[in-house]
Structures are given as C-alpha cells and as structure tokens.
Amino acid sequence: MTNELEDVMASHDVPADPSRRRLLAGLLTAYTASLIPWALAQPAPHADRGAFTALSAILVGRQALDATQTARLYDALVADDAHFPADVQTLLTLINQRQIDPQQLQNVLDTEHSPLAKLPRKIVGAWYLGVVGSDEAARCIVYETALNAVVVADVLKPPTYAYGTYASWANKPI
Amino acid sequence: MSEQLSADIVVIGSGIVGSLAARRLALQGASVLILEAGPRLDRGRVVAAFRNSPIKGNWMSPYPPSPWAPHPIYVPKDNGYLKQAGPYPYPAEYIRAVGGTTWHWAAMAWRLVPNDVRIKSLYGVGVDWPMSYEELDPWYQEAEELIGVAGAPDTGSPRNQPFPMEPVAEPWSMRRFRERLAPAYAVVANTVARNSRSYGGRPACVGNNSCQPICPVNAQYLGINAVEAAEVAGAKVVPNAVVYRIEHDAKGRIAAVHYYDPDKGTHRVTGKTFILAANGIESPKLLLLSASDKYPNGLANSSDMVGRHLMDHPSTSITFYADEELWLGRGPQSPSSINTLRDGAFRSEHAPYRLDFTNISQVLSVTQDLIKEGVYGTEFDKQLRWRAAHQVSVKNVLEVLPDPDNRITLSSEKDAMGIPKPEAHYSIGDYTRRAAEVSKADFARIAELMGGTGLRYSAEGNFANNQHITGTMSMGNDPKSSVVDGFGRTHDHENLFICSTGVMPTAATMNSTLTGIALALRTAGHILPKPANAHAAVSNAEREASLS
Ligand SMILES: Cc1cc2nc3c(=O)[nH]c(=O)nc-3n(C[C@H](O)[C@H](O)[C@H](O)COP(=O)(O)OP(=O)(O)OC[C@H]3O[C@@H](n4cnc5c(N)ncnc54)[C@H](O)[C@@H]3O)c2cc1C
Ligand code: SF4
Secondary structure, three states: OOHHHHHHEOOOOOOOOOHHHHHHHOOOOOOOOOOOOOHHHOOOOOHHHHHHHHHHHHHOOOOOOOHHHHHHHHHHHHHHOOOHHHHHHHHHHHHHHHOOOHHHHHHHHHHOOOOOOOHHHHHHHHHHHOEEOOHHHOEEOOOOOOHHHHOOOOOOOOOOOOOOOOOHHHOOOO | OOOOEEEEEEEEOOOHHHHHHHHHHHHOOOOEEEEOOOOOEOHHHHHHHHHOOOOOOOOOOOOOOOOOOOOOOOOOOOOOOOEEEEEOOOOOOOOOOOOHHHHHOOOEOOOOOHHHHEHHHHHOOOOEOOOOHHHHHHHHHHHHHHHOOEOOOOOOOOOOOOOOEOOOOOOHHHHHHHHHHOOOOOEEEOOEOEOOOOEOOEOOOOOOOOOOOOOOOOOEOOHHHHHHHHHHOOOEEEOOOEEEEEEEOOOOOEEEEEEEOOOOOEEEEEEEEEEEOOHHHHHHHHHHHOOOOOOOOOOOOOOOOOOOOOEOOEEOEEEEEOOOOOOOOOOOOOOEEEOOOOOOHHHHOOOOEEEEEOOOOOHHHHHHHHHHHOOOOHHHHHHHHHHHHHEEEEEEEEOOOOOOOOEEEEEEEEOOOOOEEEEEEEOOOHHHHHHHHHHHHHHHHHHHHOOOEEEEEOOOOOOEEOOOOEOOOOEOOOOOOOOEOOOOEEOOOOOEEEOOHHHOOOOOOOOOHHHHHHHHHHHHHHHOOOOOOHHHHHHHHHHHHHHO
C-alpha cells in the first residue's frame, strides 16, 4: 500500500502524523532577519544559510523573513539538491558584484545561458508556493505561511480554511 | 472462498448514484448489500493530505489510487490506468473509494431543460429520451430534497415544487458580473448541493473555497453522505470489494457477482436483483468483462451498444483581467452561470452551452504564472495582489452528441489485480466545435463589459474535460439501439439494472449527477414501488432531518 493512500484512509491501524501540520501552526511569530546589507550579519547557523537568507530576501522583495521558515525551506532545498548551497553563494556573489536588479535577473541569466538560470525560480517557488522539488520529487513544506497566502491574507484565506460566517463573502472585499 | 454473501438487492459501487438507490430500497424493507471496490476514506485526513500536497492545482492529489482498485491519475505523471486510443484524449477523472467521485465534485446539481430530452424530434440531432421532462420532475424533486439543493427559480428548468433551499449567498465577484453583464446576459445563481442554511444535519457553507477537492465542513453533499444515509436505512457496505465478474444463469438472469478482496481472495455474492452503479466507465467495463459463451460480447450487450456513445462536456474558456477588484476565492467555487444558451433553434446547427463563471481563488495560478515569468523582488507581491484581485475566467460547457465510435472498451493491458484496464476512444465532433467557435463572441462581449484586459483564450482546438461521463449504457425503448429501458433495466437481463449518469442517452449542457440520481431513484421506485404519496414521504423525512 502506498503512503499517500494510508494518509487518507479511515483505518485506525494507519499511524497518524498530526505533527506535520501542528508544526506549521505557530509559524507567524515574528523573527526578523534583516536583508542586505544586514542579512549576513544575522545569526545563521552557517554562512550557507546566511547566503540563502540574503538571496531569498532579494528575490522575494522582503525586509524580513521568518527564521524558522527560512530554515525549513533551506533544509528542504538542500535535501532536494546537494549543490544548492554552492549555487546560492555563486548567484549571490554575482548579484553583489554586478548589482543586478531582481527585475532583470532572470533575463540576464537566460541571456547568458547561465547554469544558475533555474535557481531563482526554485527559491521563489519555495517561498511563494511552499513547494520544493519538481514532479514526483515535489514536496509541500509550508502552506498557510507560504508567501502567496501571506500577501493576500487581508482578503483571502488559503483554500480549506473557512472564509467567515455564511454570506460574509457577499460584501465588497476591501 | 470465504463467507457466502447474499441480499435481496446487490449494488455494485457506492457512489452517490448507487448509494441513493440503495437507501431508497433499504427503506422499503429490502436487504441491500453494496459492494465497493475502494477503501473508506476519512474526511479530515483528506483535508490534511490536500494541505500537504505539492500539487494543489490537481484535485486528485489527495485521492491516491489503491493498488487493488486503481483510478486514473495524470499529475505529476499519467499512471496509465485509463488507456487512450484517441484520436482526441479523454482524460476522465473519477475516484474509487467508498462514496465515489463526488468526494471532489463541485456539487452543481442542475436539472435538464425540457427540450434536452427531445433533441431528435425538435432539432434533428442526437436521440430522444424514453421519457419526458415532466416525468422526471418528481424524481428530481426527491433527489434535490435528499441531497439538499439550493437554487434560484430562473435557470430554465421548470419545477412544480420549490427548491429545498434558497440560493447560496452570491459572492461579491458574481454580483459584479451580474450587474455589469445585464441586460446583455442574465447571470444567475448555480443550482448546487451546497447548504445555504443548516440542512440534513449538515451546516451552512462557510466559504472554504475548496469544494473541489474537499469540503472540510460537510456543507456540500458528497457520495459519502449518501453511503451513510444508505447505512442508516439498513444497507450494508463491503469496502475493498472489487467486482470482476457478473454471472448469469441459463435463462440469462443474473445469479451472482464475484469480487476480489485486496489479497485477490475471491468471493461470490448472490442476490435477487442486481444494480450496476460503478460509474460511466467502470460499469461498461464490467459488463464487457463478464462475457460468457452465451453472451460473447459481454452482458447487456446484444445491441453492441455497451460502452458506446461516450459523452462528456468539453470546455473552452477565456481568462482576463477585469477593470475592478473582484478577488475570486471568497465563498464557494462555483456560484453563477449564464443559462440562456442552453436551448434554442440553433441546436440544429451547433451545440448549446452553459457559460460558467469560476470563483476559484486565483492566487495559486497567478503565483505560478509570475514564477514562470521570472518576476522577482518587490514587484512580485504587487503583481500577485493585483492579478489575484482582477483575474477572472469564464468557460462554456458544451453539449456533445452521441457517437457510437466514442466508446469505452477493454484494454489489452491489465491492472495489478489482472483485470483489464478501460480504454477510451474519443473525438470531439463538429457540432461541438462550431459551438466553441460561436461562444468566442460571448467571451469577447463578457470581457468587454467587464473592462477586460490581457484577454487569453484557451488554445485553439484545446478542450478541457468536465468529468461528466454519460452515454456508455444509454437508455431507450429499442433494445437494438440501447442498453437499458426507461427504468434502467437492461434489455437483456430481467434482474439487472443500471444506475449511472452513463444511462443518459444525451449529455445536454448541465453537470449530469442530479439527473443520474433522479433516474436511479426512479429505477429504485420501479424495482420496489412505493405507495402513491412516495415522494411526499421522503420529503417529509428530509424536512425533519433538516430541522435536526
Ligand atoms: C473534479 C470533478 C468535479 C465534478 N463536479 C461535478 C458537479 O459539480 N456536478 C455534477 O453533476 N457532477 C460533477 N462531477 C461528476 C460527478 O462526480 C459524477 O457524475 C458522479 O460521481 C457520478 O456518480 P456515480 O455514483 O455514478 O459514480 P462514482 O461517483 O464514480 O461512483 C462509482 C463507484 O463505483 C465503484 N466501483 C467502480 N468499479 C467497481 C467495481 N469493479 N466493483 C465495485 N465497485 C466499483 C467506485 O469505486 C466508486 O465508488 C465532477 C467530477 C469531477 C471529477
Ligand atoms: S465553500 Fe467551503 S464550506 Fe462551502 S461548500 Fe465549498 S468547501 Fe464547503
């Protein structure tokens, strides 16, 4: 039997794993990591993670990133691709040295046929969709606190969460 | 072989259609056994699986197939269960689990329009049904009261009794469509099996916007509710029972069905009357699989019509940005439609259609678009909010005509249990394609009235499928051209009935489940007739339940 099937079957024999979701519940506690120029000075377990924080902040246009989420996404990205830390360092150095505007970044990498061309999408996908890896290796690391949920949280709830009392959606959104 | 199972009525398949027929028969005092190929699922765990899914755009992701009763999966990779013979792909989706496919339906519960059952007489296309709309009306009513349907009166489908519930509150986005498209188009509330108040012991909708793939709060009626209702009425459900053969006696009556348990142990189940309700693809597959010396083409197939006339509802669509903030995703996913194009003299030339507005949150799809476009930095948030607020989409739901070459057959490939897989032969005819062309003008006009920019039509010649499997076991009066009669009884086997959207001889323009249920209740009523006030009796019971 597949694990996915065990996940949705009603059988009491199948061990539950509620920790996966409960872990995510309190993630919105603010722990702010400053970005460039401060990002590297933030406490990070090691330079690789610091570089990831900084590059993430640039790519997702943030002045703060939740540390726990940063760690979880980082660990997942490394698990998905062992070259990830080195690639992050290389791309950060490239942006630092050449002062590439994030808006131009993909264009620059594509034009130069850079081996790093796939990296920004990986990182941005992790932050905004909460998903790391592709195709059958894809994994959902965060959902409720993925940035695409956070950015619209004043108007929408992530699907599966109640919007509000019956008919509350009839009002003008903002 | 283990225990011998037997019942007055043996139902194959625990989907919404079979389970509601089973419930009705059990309430009449019959012993009813439902054999279900798939496992029991737990709603809470389906919700958790969806939240944990990396592919949330794919509503099958929280419904992984079981090895013993596989169903088609296409993302991230085609599991090769439903073989495609072409020329056009038919990527049907269904769920083999207790409760069936409506675990992840949108709960649109439309009736036909009266002329849908007479298109041959009126327009010279398709076939007529062996019954009138008026004959269906009380069965629709019974179905609507059972599953709790909320609807507006102005949808083009007449009725003698009021809807059980008022329409579900209109999301702001749909209100703006309604206001801005008038008077060119009348936008009306969808008829849905979704609670606009407490009904049947279930709560009112709270707008989770995940009706597909799972309503977390039980505000939307699902097949599992039907299973539970059948069980309360006394029916017994055997999960993980994969029926692989229907056995007949020398006279051609059905004597037993055989199923595999997950370990491939075999079981034989006897009964007096058998109801095949394993959906529009697995049911014809089972009839074909049950071929014998006496019936070399399969059971119920003296007409050679089993599996033929496969129909669904293809859709093309337009996506654009409205000139005001609409923020799709507040409230249920499927709130409103334009129903005025579902019938008309044009049906002799091209397919009719319903125009369907989505209220599915656009956040996921615009995020994916922005990532694809390589938008980074502060611009991402800005664009994400703007697009999520402004992006809207409208699709047509097109009628397909019955064509004997569109069909389900047995593949030469087998599943893990050694049972042949189903194979789809499908194409989309000119009648339907012409309507897709015509509807482009509607798309353009709707976009114009909404101040639309960034108009994106679905790719030319590309049709999305709506998963409304119809036609494969069509009903009709003539045993030479149909599989079952107007009451769902197979022409060839006196005690074998079929309850399924697959008995519908034409597809019309509405999601087919409510019609499938109404026909199944009518079949159940034919197997065991109730006293004259039967419909009222069920209604009262439901009314009482709705007060609880
Ligand atoms: C994404 C999606 C959205 C939809 N939205 C709508 C909508 O809004 N409105 C609408 O009207 N319709 C909708 N539909 C279609 C709707 O789900 C079907 O019409 C409906 O489920 C048909 O009910 P059924 O009971 O005939 O078949 P199913 O629900 O498919 O149930 C059949 C059952 O038979 C079982 N079975 C199969 N083979 C065997 C076997 N060999 N032995 C024993 N048991 C077997 C299956 O496991 C299953 O449980 C939607 C479908 C999809 C996929
Ligand atoms: S909007 Fe939410 S509560 Fe309402 S039917 Fe859909 S999933 Fe259920």
